[in-house]
Amino acid sequence: MAQHSRKGAQVQAVTANRLTDGVVVYLTPQNGWSPSLQDAEIAEGKEAAEALLARGQTFFEPGNFVLDVYLFEVERTEAGIRAASVRETIRQAGPTVRVDLGKQAELEGVHA
Amino acid sequence: MYRYDEFDLKLVNERVAQFRGQVARRLAGELSEDEFKPLRLMNGVYLQLHAYMLRIAIPYGTLSSRQVRKLAHIARVYDKGYGHFTTRQNLQLNWPALKDIPAVLDELASVEMHCIQTSGNCIRNTTSDHYAGSAPGELEDPRVVCEIIRQWSTFHPEFSFLPRKFKIAVSATEHDRAAIRVHDIGVQVVKNATGELGYEVWVGGGLGRTPIIGKKVGDFVPRADLLSYLEAVLRVYNMSGRRDYLYKSGITFLVHEIGAEEMKRLVEEEFEEIRKTGALQLPQEEVDRIQKYFAPPAYETLSDAAPEIDALAAKEKNFADWLKTNVAQHKVPGYAIVNISLKPIGKTPGDCSSEQMEAVADIAEKFAFSEVRVAHEQNLTLANVRKKDLYEVWKALDASELATPNVGLITDQIACPGLDYCNLANARSIPIAQRISERFKDVDLQQKIGRLHINTSGCINACGHHHVGHIGILGVDKKGVEYYQVTLGGAADETAAVGEIVGPAFTEGEIVDAVDTIVKTYLDIRKDGEILLDTYRRVGLQPFKEKLYAAH
Numbered sequence: 001m002a003q004h005s006r007k008g009a010q011v012q013a014v015t016a017n018r019l020t021d022g023v024v025v026y027l028t029p030q031n032g033w034s035p036s037l038q039d040a041e042i043a044e045g046k047e048a049a050e051a052l053l054a055r056g057q058t059f060f061e062p063g064n065f066v067l068d069v070y071l072f073e074v075e076r077t078e079a080g081i082r083a084a085s086v087r088e089t090i091r092q093a094g095p096t097v098r099v100d101l102g103k104q105a106e107l108e109g110v111h112a
Numbered sequence: 113m114y115r116y117d118e119f120d121l122k123l124v125n126e127r128v129a130q131f132r133g134q135v136a137r138r139l140a141g142e143l144s145e146d147e148f149k150p151l152r153l154m155n156g157v158y159l160q161l162h163a164y165m166l167r168i169a170i171p172y173g174t175l176s177s178r179q180v181r182k183l184a185h186i187a188r189v190y191d192k193g194y195g196h197f198t199t200r201q202n203l204q205l206n207w208p209a210l211k212d213i214p215a216v217l218d219e220l221a222s223v224e225m226h227c228i229q230t231s232g233n234c235i236r237n238t239t240s241d242h243y244a245g246s247a248p249g250e251l252e253d254p255r256v257v258c259e260i261i262r263q264w265s266t267f268h269p270e271f272s273f274l275p276r277k278f279k280i281a282v283s284a285t286e287h288d289r290a291a292i293r294v295h296d297i298g299v300q301v302v303k304n305a306t307g308e309l310g311y312e313v314w315v316g317g318g319l320g321r322t323p324i325i326g327k328k329v330g331d332f333v334p335r336a337d338l339l340s341y342l343e344a345v346l347r348v349y350n351m352s353g354r355r356d357y358l359y360k361s362g363i364t365f366l367v368h369e370i371g372a373e374e375m376k377r378l379v380e381e382e383f384e385e386i387r388k389t390g391a392l393q394l395p396q397e398e399v400d401r402i403q404k405y406f407a408p409p410a411y412e413t414l415s416d417a418a419p420e421i422d423a424l425a426a427k428e429k430n431f432a433d434w435l436k437t438n439v440a441q442h443k444v445p446g447y448a449i450v451n452i453s454l455k456p457i458g459k460t461p462g463d464c465s466s467e468q469m470e471a472v473a474d475i476a477e478k479f480a481f482s483e484v485r486v487a488h489e490q491n492l493t494l495a496n497v498r499k500k501d502l503y504e505v506w507k508a509l510d511a512s513e514l515a516t517p518n519v520g521l522i523t524d525q526i527a528c529p530g531l532d533y534c535n536l537a538n539a540r541s542i543p544i545a546q547r548i549s550e551r552f553k554d555v556d557l558q559q560k561i562g563r564l565h566i567n568t569s570g571c572i573n574a575c576g577h578h579h580v581g582h583i584g585i586l587g588v589d590k591k592g593v594e595y596y597q598v599t600l601g602g603a604a605d606e607t608a609a610v611g612e613i614v615g616p617a618f619t620e621g622e623i624v625d626a627v628d629t630i631v632k633t634y635l636d637i638r639k640d641g642e643i644l645l646d647t648y649r650r651v652g653l654q655p656f657k658e659k660l661y662a663a664h
Contacts, residue, residue: 017159017163019138019210020139020210020211021164022162022163022209022210024161067145067159086531086539086540086593086594087531090161090531090532091162095162095532097460097532101207
């Protein structure tokens with residue numbers, strides 16, 4: 001599997017897939033799961049990241065609302081929060097070969 | 113075509129009801145994901161990057177028009193209006209919601225379809241020649257054996273938890289279109305000196321992390337003994353295959369480690385044991401019963417010449433190009449096999465929209481006895497078309513962007529879904545295939561290059577069959593960046609071979625130029641009548657390597 005976060009990543013968020021339909025979601029400061037990365041809580045540094053992941057996982061079981069919870073690296077850009085890796089950018093936006101599908105309609109130029 | 117009997121129907125309906133209950137319990141939080149995952153996988157439900165993915169079994173790639181229409185309907189109502197035909201002759205939906213899947217399974221059951229054994233360490237969909245029943249020189253319709261294997265392997269209690277997934281393919285012509293030598297078991301229908309039909313059994317072929325060509329273990333297995341013999345192979349594997357290390361758990365490793373001779377000895381020993389203790393013999397009447405489902409359609413007696421078609425081809429180059437590459441010879445005079453390219457220039461290999469599926473269903477109903485095949489190369493086939501209907505069929509296909517004249521040529525590529533969809537992928541496959549397709553879109557250039565298979569996988573699992581592409585491309589991840597490793601000289605047919613790595617991987621920006629360099633080198637040095645594979649086999653890697661890495 002392509003890596004989600006490189007070693008020593010400083011800025012991270014927590015992601016998962018929604019149980020009912022598999023849609024990519026992000027952990028928010030209100031302990032909810034949002035389909036938009038812009039709503040995600042961002043953790044800076046290792047300790048904050050681990051704490052954020054632990055919070056995501058408490059909602060993982062036995063509530064059963066999301067699955068596959070993990071940390072990944074993000075960047076703050078002028079256009080908002082963007083995933084750092086190709087894999088997470090594709091999860092954030094949708095397939096690069098079907099730009100009409102996924103969430104990329106709201107993320108102009110994300111695959112450019 | 114095979115029709116479900118009462119047992120098939122009951123099995124499938126019971127399974128749908130069972131899964132409906134399991135989904136409800138999962139959504140209600142009564143089952144954890146750890147408990148639910150093996151259950152959903154047994155029903156073909158994966159979790160991919162953006163959504164769930166549902167893999168629908170298409171036994172030996174044969175579909176009726178009615179089934180194709182149902183698939184179109186399901187893709188439209190429960191998905192995003194398209195599906196992806198795979199190298200296992202199956203169909204994958206990329207966006208179904210878990211809560212809808214029981215309803216999808218109900219819809220599938222209504223046309224005798226399901227998703228059982230499309231995942232998990234069991235015997236998967238048995239694949240076959242997409243020209244089955246229509247190919248010249250065929251000894252019998254290979255789908256008869258496939259259907260027997262399907263019935264035997266469905267919910268087989270002993271083989272439901274194998275060390276690894278298990279794939280079987282069957283071919284009944286000398287020219288192998290089903291890639292049987294890269295399957296866990298490849299069955300080749302053969303005739304012995306006395307004219308009796310039987311089976312060669314090839315064991316231990318496979319792609320994935322360590323690609324290996326299968327070894328011939330059974331030289332001539334009599335018809336009545338086929339299931340007992342397969343049982344012997346599976347039992348040896350089930351007992352001796354590794355369960356402690358995923359990457360060495362396939363039968364390929366077992367055969368590789370103990371050698372073909374030892375494997376043969378173990379299988380023979382087990383086979384003898386089975387014979388002593390009550391062999392599963394195939395009663396002739398049961399074979400006959402299944403064979404009837406695959407009886408040839410009501411062919412008309414026709415002349416093989418079709419002057420009106422020749423005249424139209426002389427006038428219309430696009431039609432002539434299509435005839436040249438997409439239409440193959442049929443065993444019955446006056447008929448042809450029509451390949452439907454799912455590789456329009458610059459589009460996703462194997463993708464098919466609901467509208468296209470409906471067009472194919474209509475065309476098949478009107479011109480091809482309502483039957484459609486899926487080819488492992490991710491195309492569709494109409495196996496029985498009257499030659500005199502070819503122009504009308506071409507027109508109808510062309511209207512739905514289904515007549516790209518490229519079957520077997522450089523733009524007819526196999527590509528897995530890759531990192532655009534797949535949770536396991538390291539790199540994208542589809543955009544690479546699309547850019548190669550754009551680069552070589554000129555039909556005359558494609559014909560000049562000749563038969564050339566480019567296969568691309570987005571990870572080492574090799575769903576895109578890259579090891580057996582004449583040119584193979586494997587996507588790898590280097591510190592979050594996509595790179596592409598190139599192999600040359602792979603082949604999936606009766607001359608099966610694993611491609612050789614040319615050298616260091618190329619970046620996404622370099623890969624299409626690298627393919628271009630390989631093609632140009634081949635065109636420069638090829639001898640008359642050679643395809644790229646022949647040239648490679650004659651000269652080896654060196655001339656290609658020199659050109660590819662000249663600047664480095």
